[in-house]
Amino acid sequence: MIDHAHDLAALREATGRLLSATEKMDDSALGRPSRLPGWSRGHVVAHLSRNADALVNVLQGRPMYADSETRDRDIERDAPRPRDEQLADLAASAARFEDAAAAPADWSRTVAMRNGVTDSASRIPFRRRAEVELHHVDLDAGYELEDLPEEFTTREIDFLAERFAGHPDVMRTGVADGTGRLWKTGGGAEGDPVTVRGTAADLLGWLSGRRDGSALTVEGGLPLPALPPL
Known part of the structure; x- marks a missing residue:
């Protein structure tokens, strides 16, 4: 059974690990390649920020992204930003997601994702946790798949x-x-x-x-x- 409260608590811990790792990077480090083909670490961080906002949209009944082109364009726009701007956005977007998830809601309701996919609202915190944990590994900054919590x-x-x-x-x-x-x-x-x-x-x-x-x-x-x- 999905426990969204447990997943939100675990997400806070995962986000804390991610923020601690990115805070150690300077502009040069953010510009280096990630483990995702064609993406720098800045692309990964930008994606995580925009994904948090997209999942706020999902929780609040709006389309996750306007369209795929807008999603891709926003990541490309945000990827080369200075380190301080990137990290502030990452923290602020994570806080916006946490605030949206804290609002009273029917967690058993069905929500719309991308490309016609639907899911239970109760799985959204775990979906966000997966984004944070796996993309932390993708940053190639010393956090490996072996470091992920076993339960995750x-x-x-x-x-x-x-x-x-x-x-x-x-x-x-x-x-x-x-x-x-x-x-x-x-x-x-x-x-x-x-x-x-x-x-x-x-x-x-x-x-x-x-x-x-x-x-x-x-x-x-x-x-x-x-x-x-x-």
């Missing part, structure tokens, strides 16, 4: 396994982390089911497109299943 990693694997469940291009796949936990995903593509094993961090990296899966093993020596872009 497990739940994000849950989320991604569910996202690919029944996908027409993904074969039936079991995902096991060696501790007895097993997730099932895929199911649409032809071929016998396979089981992929590895650490939780490596499995999350593969499912989220942040690692190539070379550290994983597939039972029977079969090729690693191909995953579509998120």
Whole structure:
């Protein structure tokens, strides 16, 4: 069961870690490449700021973004800003999200995301937490997938396994982390089911497109299943 209050508390902790990391960067550091192709660290920070505002829109019943072009244009506009402006925006946008989430609301209601996706309002705090945690890793500033809280990693694997469940291009796949936990995903593509094993961090990296899966093993020596872009 989703506990939005728990997720909001965990989000505050994750945001604190992110703000502490970015405060150590100067203008030069923010301009260096992130781990996301074509994006600097400034792009990642700008995206996180605009994502917080977009999720405020979701909680308040407005479109998440005006359109994809506006979203992309705003990130490109904000990415090269001076460090102090970037960090002030990151903190202020996070505070705006927290204020919006603190307002009395029906957390069981359905809300609209991007591209026709809908979800329960109760999952929005976890969605924001995933943005903060994973993009903190993307900054390439010493925070790794192995540093993520175990509870978050497990739940994000849950989320991604569910996202690919029944996908027409993904074969039936079991995902096991060696501790007895097993997730099932895929199911649409032809071929016998396979089981992929590895650490939780490596499995999350593969499912989220942040690692190539070379550290994983597939039972029977079969090729690693191909995953579509998120």
